[in-house]
Amino acid sequence: xxxxxxxxxxMRAVAMAWLLLTAGAALAHKSSDSYLAVQVQAxxxxxxxxxxxxxxQFAIGLDANGDDQINWGELQQKERELQxxxxxxxxxxxxxxxxxxxxxxxVDEHTDGGYxxxxxxxxxPRDAGPLSLQYSLLFDLDAQHRGxxxxxxDGATHSAVLGPQSGVMQFAEATTAGAQFLQYLxxxxxxxxxxxxxxxxxxxxxxxxxLLRRRWxxxxxxxxxxxxxxxxxxxxxxxxxxxTLAHSITLSLAALQIISLPSRLVESAIAASVVFAxxxxxxxMVQGRWLMxxxxxxxxxxxxxxVLTELGLPTGALAVSLVGFNLGVELGQxxxxxxxxxxxxxxxxxxxxxxxxxxGGSWAALLVALAWFVERAFNLSIFWWT
Amino acid sequence: xxxxxxxxxxxxxRWLTGLAxxxxxxxxxxxxxxxxxxxxxLERLPVKAGDPxxxxxxxxxxxxxxxxxxxxxxxxxxxxxxDLAMAHGDPRYVGYADxxxxxxxxxxxxxxxxxxxxxxxxxxxxxxxxxxxxxxxAAQPDFSEAHGWLAAIALVQAxxxxxxxxxxxxxxxxxxxxxxxxxxxxxxxxxxxxxxxQALEKGLARASDPGNRLWLLTRLAEVAAWxxxxxxAESHYKSALRLGLTDAYLLAAWSDFLLDxxxxxxxxxxxxxxxxxxxxxxxxxxxxxxxxxxxxxxxVKMLDERFAATRLRGDTTHRAEEARYAxxxxxxxxxxxxxxxxxxEVQREPRDARILxxxxxxxxxxxxxxxxxxxxxxxxxxxxxxxxxxxxxxxLPKASP
Numbered sequence: 069x070x071x072x073x074x075x076x077x078x079m080r081a082v083a084m085a086w087l088l089l090t091a092g093a094a095l096a097h098k099s100s101d102s103y104l105a106v107q108v109q110a111x112x113x114x115x116x117x118x119x120x121x122x123x124x125q126f127a128i129g130l131d132a133n134g135d136d137q138i139n140w141g142e143l144q145q146k147e148r149e150l151q152x153x154x155x156x157x158x159x160x161x162x163x164x165x166x167x168x169x170x171x172x173x174x175v176d177e178h179t180d181g182g183y184x185x186x187x188x189x190x191x192x193p194r195d196a197g198p199l200s201l202q203y204s205l206l207f208d209l210d211a212q213h214r215g216x217x218x219x220x221x222d223g224a225t226h227s228a229v230l231g232p233q234s235g236v237m238q239f240a241e242a243t244t245a246g247a248q249f250l251q252y253l254x255x256x257x258x259x260x261x262x263x264x265x266x267x268x269x270x271x272x273x274x275x276x277x278x279l280l281r282r283r284w285x286x287x288x289x290x291x292x293x294x295x296x297x298x299x300x301x302x303x304x305x306x307x308x309x310x311x312t313l314a315h316s317i318t319l320s321l322a323a324l325q326i327i328s329l330p331s332r333l334v335e336s337a338i339a340a341s342v343v344f345a346x347x348x349x350x351x352x353m354v355q356g357r358w359l360m361x362x363x364x365x366x367x368x369x370x371x372x373x374x375v376l377t378e379l380g381l382p383t384g385a386l387a388v389s390l391v392g393f394n395l396g397v398e399l400g401q402x403x404x405x406x407x408x409x410x411x412x413x414x415x416x417x418x419x420x421x422x423x424x425x426x427x428g429g430s431w432a433a434l435l436v437a438l439a440w441f442v443e444r445a446f447n448l449s450i451f452w453w454t
Numbered sequence: 455x456x457x458x459x460x461x462x463x464x465x466x467x468r469w470l471t472g473l474a475x476x477x478x479x480x481x482x483x484x485x486x487x488x489x490x491x492x493x494x495x496l497e498r499l500p501v502k503a504g505d506p507x508x509x510x511x512x513x514x515x516x517x518x519x520x521x522x523x524x525x526x527x528x529x530x531x532x533x534x535x536x537d538l539a540m541a542h543g544d545p546r547y548v549g550y551a552d553x554x555x556x557x558x559x560x561x562x563x564x565x566x567x568x569x570x571x572x573x574x575x576x577x578x579x580x581x582x583x584x585x586x587x588x589x590x591x592a593a594q595p596d597f598s599e600a601h602g603w604l605a606a607i608a609l610v611q612a613x614x615x616x617x618x619x620x621x622x623x624x625x626x627x628x629x630x631x632x633x634x635x636x637x638x639x640x641x642x643x644x645x646x647x648x649x650x651x652q653a654l655e656k657g658l659a660r661a662s663d664p665g666n667r668l669w670l671l672t673r674l675a676e677v678a679a680w681x682x683x684x685x686x687a688e689s690h691y692k693s694a695l696r697l698g699l700t701d702a703y704l705l706a707a708w709s710d711f712l713l714d715x716x717x718x719x720x721x722x723x724x725x726x727x728x729x730x731x732x733x734x735x736x737x738x739x740x741x742x743x744x745x746x747x748x749x750x751x752x753x754v755k756m757l758d759e760r761f762a763a764t765r766l767r768g769d770t771t772h773r774a775e776e777a778r779y780a781x782x783x784x785x786x787x788x789x790x791x792x793x794x795x796x797x798x799e800v801q802r803e804p805r806d807a808r809i810l811x812x813x814x815x816x817x818x819x820x821x822x823x824x825x826x827x828x829x830x831x832x833x834x835x836x837x838x839x840x841x842x843x844x845x846x847x848x849x850l851p852k853a854s855p
Contacts, residue, residue, distance in 0.1 A: 098760075099545045101767050118486070121497040122546065136499045141492030174486035175496055179763045182496035185486035211556055212549030212577075214767045229768050 098180040100213040102205055104230070106160065107220040110195035113166050118176055118183040119154060123206055123213070128153050140175065143184060147173050154186055157205040163194025200238040203230040249392040256396020257403075259375045265338050265440065266368055267404060268433050270311065272345035273357050274408055275426050277303040278416040281352065291426070293416030300413055306358040308405060314365025315372060316394050322373030323390050334370040336445040341367055342437035349430035372397055500542055510534060518554070525563045528554060532569045539576070548576050564593035568600050578771050578800050580607050598627035605636045612802035612829055614644050631660045635670055642677045643804070645834030651677045664697050671697075672704050679711055680804075680837025687711060702731055709737040714839065718744035729753075732760050733775050739783055754783050773797035777809045787816045795822055802829060804837055811843050820850035 103118040121138050124130055128149055130138045143150075151171050160166040168190035176183045192199075199221055206213040215230035219239060226239050260266055278300040279291040294300050321327045341364035347353070354360050376393055415421040442448060489496070501508045514531040521527055532551040539547035552573050555566055562570065571586030584607055587600045594600075605620030621636035634657030642650030654677060658670040675690035691708045694701075705728065709721045721741035728734040739753035761776050774797040781790035794810040807826045814823035829835070830844055 098763060099549060099767065099769065101763070116486075122499065125497075125499060126546075126550070131499060134503055136502050137495045138497040138499070139492065140489040140494045140496060143496065144492065174488050176486040179759050187486075207553070208557070209553050210546065210549035211552035212545065216766050229766075 100206060100210050101178075102213070102215050103178070103183075103218075104158070104203070104215050105218045105220075106201070108160075108162065108192070108199055109220075109222060111162065111192045113160060113168065113188070113190040113192060115158075115160075115168060115186075115188040115190070117154060117158070117186045117188075118178065119186070119205070120178070120180065121182045121184060123210070124150060124184060127206060127209055138182065143175070144173070150184065151186065154205065157203065159202045160190075160192065161200045162192035163197050164192070166190050166192035196241060198238055198240050200236070201230075203235045203237075207232045207235065249388050252389040252392030253396040253399070255375075256372075256393040256398075257400035258396075259372065260397050260400035260404075263371070263375075265342055265437070266371070268437065269338070269342045269345055269364065269368065270308075270401065270404065271408065272342060272349060272430060272433050273307045273311070273361050274304055274405070275412070275429060276349055276357070277307065277409075278412045279422065279426065291422050293422075297413055300409065300416075303357075304405060304409055307361045308401065310358040310362035311365040311368070312398055312401070314362045315369030315397070318366045318369025319372045319376070319394055319397075320369075320390060322370050323376050323393075324386075329370050331374055332444060332447070334367060334374065336441055337367045338364075338371050339437050339440035339444055343434055343441060346430040346434035346437060349426060350434070500544060501538070507534075507538060511538075522557075523559055525558075525560070525566060528558055529563065529565045529569060532566070536569065536572055536576075545576075548573055564590040564597060567593070568597065568603075571600070571603065575603065575607055576771075580611060580800070583607060596627045598624055598629045598632065601627055602629070602632055602636070605640075609639060609643060610801050610803055612643075612833065614640055614833065617643075631657050631666055631670075633657075634660065635666075635673065638677070639673060642673075642680065642837075643833060643835060645836045647677055647681050647836055651681070664699060668694050668697050668699050668701055668704060672701075672707055675711070676707060677837075679714075680840075682838045684711075684715060702728075702734060706733050706737060709734070709741070713737065713740055713744065716744070718742070722747070729756065732757070732772065735760070736775055736779055736783075739779075743783060750783075754779075757783065770796070770800075774801060774806055774809060777813060781809070781813050781816060787813065791817050791819070791822055798825055804835060804840060807835075808840050808843070811840065811847060815843065815846055815850075818850060820847055820852055823847055 100120060100123050102120070102123070105116040107114040121130060121143070124143075124146075125138060128146065130142050130146055132142050132145060150173070155168065155171070160168075168188040171186040171188045174185040174187070176185050199219070201217070201219075203215045203217070205215060211232055213231075215235075217226075217228045217230055217237075219226040219228070221239050222241060228234070228237055230237065276291070278294055280294055281291050294303075318327070322329070345360060345364070348357075348360065372393070376390070412421065412425075415425070501511060511534060514527070514534055517524070517527040518531050532554050535547040535551035535554070539545060539551075551569065555562070555570050555573070558566060567586045568590040571583040571590065574580075574586060575583035584604060587604050587607075590600045591597055591604075601620045601623040605617045605624065608614070608616035608620060617636065617640045621633055621640060624636055625633040634653050638650045638653030638655075638657060640650075641647075641653055651674065654670055654674045658667065658674065661667050661670055671690050671694035675687045675694065678684075678687035678690060688711070691704070691711060694704050695708065705725065709725060712718070712721050712724075718741035721737060722745065725734050725738040725741070729738065735753065735757060739750060739757060742750040742753055757779050761772065761779065764772055773793045777790045777793035777797060780786045780793055784790075790809075791813040794806075794813045798806050798810045802825075807829060811823050811826050814820065814826075827844070827847065830841075835841070
């Protein structure tokens with residue numbers, strides 16, 4: 069083109085410049101993106117790739133009849149060429165190149181128009197190890213094109229924006245089952261330690277374990293300490309085992325989505341369980357505390373499950389994570405018992421324990437839990453820090 | 455136990471097949487489908503065959519294919535792409551131009567450097583863009599377009615000394631109309647509204663090209679509004695609209711004026727059918743909100759999707775608009791403040807100052823708008839309604855709680 073072409077357009081162009089500089093980028097409809105979902109489980113690969121029809125038109129041409137429209141028939145006619153073109157611009161390796169078979173072709177819409185959706189199933193040479201990916205769709209034609217990648221590698225999700233300078237990526241394999249197990253084990257420990265309602269429930273049930281109640285009616289129903297450590301331990305063991313069994317059952321059922329309860333109901337019921345356990349220390353209603361531990365433990369299990377749901381259960385290591393978390397809860401609980409039992413046993417004969425800790429503590433627990441219950445059941449805020 | 459393992463197995467397969475789609479769906483990827491009718495139209499192409507642009511595009515593309523090393527041919531196609539991006543508001547063409555210049559084998563000519571500068575400023579790469587424009591001017595000192603763009607970038611960056619230099623250079627390069635516009639804006643941005651207005655008027659008296667007239671009228675209207683002369687601003691906007699050119703900046707500025715004047719119904723009428731452009735969609739949604747129309751939530755949802763899509767690709771060029779959307783439509787003050795602050799690091803025109811000031815006021819925090827206060831002090835800017843908002847900010851305690 070001659071310089072004349074330029075001079076003619078100078079004034080208008082510069083005027084446009086002023087207008088557009090301040091608004092130009094914002095006027096954008098949308099730059100070109102493709103949406104690439106890759107799922108790799110061991111040596112199995114699934115790929116779903118959404119590519120804008122406008123981009124395909126620009127790269128290989130789709131509008132066969134020149135009517136400025138792209139219809140389904142025109143897209144189907146170009147299916148082979150599209151597959152070859154797109155397939156040559158994506159490669160995956162896990163222990164060598166993964167092979168993708170024949171793609172299926174569908175369509176979809178995104179905010180900026182129609183898209184072709186290519187889906188492949190394939191296989192990689194190895195079922196473990198890092199995954200590398202090379203992406204080069206359209207970069208030769210559109211430097212602003214980006215590939216928006218969602219990768220699920222053995223249950224761990226990654227996302228990335230693939231550009232001309234970042235079209236080659238490597239993803240480390242998901243953490244090993246052992247590391248996964250330890251991670252969830254620790255989460256279980258942590259969540260019982262910060263779960264005050266669970267601790268309070270457990271303590272309310274354990275407080276009387278070092279005491280024996282005098283026969284009812286005579287002497288005002290007072291208490292005295294057990295004589296042997298073994299008696300206290302057995303009582304604690306019964307409560308803890310029943311609680312553990314019960315919440316393991318419901319935790320698993322809920323985590324596996326076999327049963328699900330509304331969280332407001334669960335949380336309110338947990339608060340109620342603390343109220344009941346504490347009240348039982350003040351006015352004995354149920355004799356076998358292990359029964360209470362079992363019954364209410366069922367409800368506490370749903371509470372643990374909601375924590376697990378928030379953490380997200382990795383699909384690839386579901387069982388490992390679930391068992392790890394559950395064992396973590398038991399370990400955390402055991403740590404509390406290990407601290408509680410010797411202390412309580414030493415203090416069991418003192419009025420400080422018999423009145424202050426048992427009665428005072430139970431009253432305190434009851435009041436706190438009652439407030440929790442009201443908060444949770446009626447969706448109110450009582451504690452300023454919650 | 456066998457039951458548990460069965461559950462696990464069933465769940466695993468269900469989750470594995472479902473996961474990609476559920477995760478993907480959460481960022482707005484709906485499920486694909488298979489059309490039943492071969493004739494079903496899936497996409498309409500933006501440049502129509504009868505369009506003069508279409509034949510030029512074809513001709514220029516062929517020229518480049520024949521001679522990929524020909525700087526003239528490559529420049530012509532790259533500039534056409536850029537012009538199409540502007541005309542259609544479609545950034546894909548910017549990407550095409552970018553790839554074309556990146557692939558150019560030899561040393562870049564002044565015109566190719568200039569064109570690359572345009573592409574870079576489009577993505578708000580202002581420093582790189584200035585580098586390209588200066589390199590183009592080093593090779594060709596009377597390149598008035600390059601001076602014009604340098605001045606425009608300087609104004610966006612609130613570098614008024616730099617803008618002034620480019621205005622002088624524009625005059626020396628022989629572009630008196632553009633120089634008047636350049637000087638007028640620099641004066642107005644530095645608080646001399648009356649002198650700025652006069653300079654723009656002078657430019658308008660000289661301008662015959664409708665594009666230049668539209669630009670000068672739009673900016674005259676803005677300066678008049680800053681002066682508080684609403685009737686005068688309105689008459690300038692209307693003169694600009696009567697030129698009959700499609701111009702999204704004019705539509706946006708006129709809409710903002712009407713929204714400020716509490717005349718949302720006129721905006722609804724003006725912008726109906728302009729939903730494709732994000733900034734115009736934003737103004738349309740604001741207008742519907744002001745009228746209390748039931749259509750507002752659907753438009754806000756459209757904007758949600760647009761901004762989500764640009765965020766996904768890491769695009770930050772829309773932050774000023776997004777801040778306004780967050781503040782006025784979503785009422786998410788925290789997000790609006792963060793966006794307006796981030797935008798102000800890059801763009802510092804009065805409109806950028808305004809959204810940051812409004813977000814800081816909504817948050818009741820003075821500190822985040824410190825830079826706007828500093829800009830007021832340094833520039834001496836006087837325009838309404840910004841200058842009325844500033845004392846409200848100054849009334850807030852300096853340290854944020």
